[in-house]
Amino acid sequence: MQIESGIRAVLSQPMVYATWQTVLGAKRKHQIIRDEYIRPFKGMRIFDIGCGPAQALEYLDDVTYLGVDLSAEYIAKAKEIHGDKGEFAVESADSIADSDRKFDLVMALGLLHHLEDEQCIALFETAKKALDKGGRVLTFDGVYTDEQSKAAKYFLSKDRGQNVRDAKGYISLAEKVFGEDNVKSHIRYDMTRIPYTHILMECSI
Numbered sequence: 001m002q003i004e005s006g007i008r009a010v011l012s013q014p015m016v017y018a019t020w021q022t023v024l025g026a027k028r029k030h031q032i033i034r035d036e037y038i039r040p041f042k043g044m045r046i047f048d049i050g051c052g053p054a055q056a057l058e059y060l061d062d063v064t065y066l067g068v069d070l071s072a073e074y075i076a077k078a079k080e081i082h083g084d085k086g087e088f089a090v091e092s093a094d095s096i097a098d099s100d101r102k103f104d105l106v107m108a109l110g111l112l113h114h115l116e117d118e119q120c121i122a123l124f125e126t127a128k129k130a131l132d133k134g135g136r137v138l139t140f141d142g143v144y145t146d147e148q149s150k151a152a153k154y155f156l157s158k159d160r161g162q163n164v165r166d167a168k169g170y171i172s173l174a175e176k177v178f179g180e181d182n183v184k185s186h187i188r189y190d191m192t193r194i195p196y197t198h199i200l201m202e203c204s205i
């Protein structure tokens with residue numbers, strides 16, 4: 001679920017979202033995600049669920065990219081920015097059609113904290129089916145921790161997503177689908193210019 005009123009309605013405009021991301025330090029964040037977690041290789045097949053305007057694709061070359069998002073506005077923006085560098089479609093994470101298409105990486109960056117628990121599990125099941133042998137699922141979301149500053153907690157509480165969880169909350173959902181041994185998590189305090197805490201999960205089959 002995503003709040004779409006007040007200041008947070010403004011953030012759903014692609015231009016405003018992109019500007020806000022720049023203020024937060026999006027370039028460095030995307031470079032860290034690419035280099036340390038996506039670890040791209042030539043020809044890598046990437047399925048990006050909840051891709052927004054597909055900012056992640058700006059940092060990727062020589063990959064096959066399919067991005068889907070609930071928002072027609074974000075998908076229109078992604079097409080305008082990237083043209084045929086990727087394929088883009090308006091689709092909800094809840095109702096991604098079954099397909100035989102396989103990927104090396106299914107990513108959901110900034111999505112789980114918008115979704116209810118059952119939607120996360122459905123997303124993980126869809127993602128698992130879409131993985132080719134050796135493939136991974138990568139997620140990235142804001143997370144509550146005991147160690148984080150009051151400022152970080154404050155910013156997290158203002159997120160548009162209504163399901164920011166603690167680490168256990170995210171990990172237990174992923175483990176339901178991938179099993180305990182196949183979910184690796186990383187907590188990061190250094191991804192944005194403002195105090196914030198993120199969790200990245202890498203799930204394998």
Ligand SMILES: C[S@@+](CC[C@H](N)C(=O)[O-])C[C@H]1O[C@@H](n2cnc3c(N)ncnc32)[C@H](O)[C@@H]1O
Nearest residue numbers: 050051052055069070071091092093109110114
């Ligand atoms: C915080 S943005 C992240 C965008 C992009 N992945 C990034 O990292 O910049 C969350 C995105 O999830 C999309 N979204 C929210 N609920 C969704 C759903 N049920 N299915 C697909 N996309 C969804 C929103 O439209 C928004 O583009």
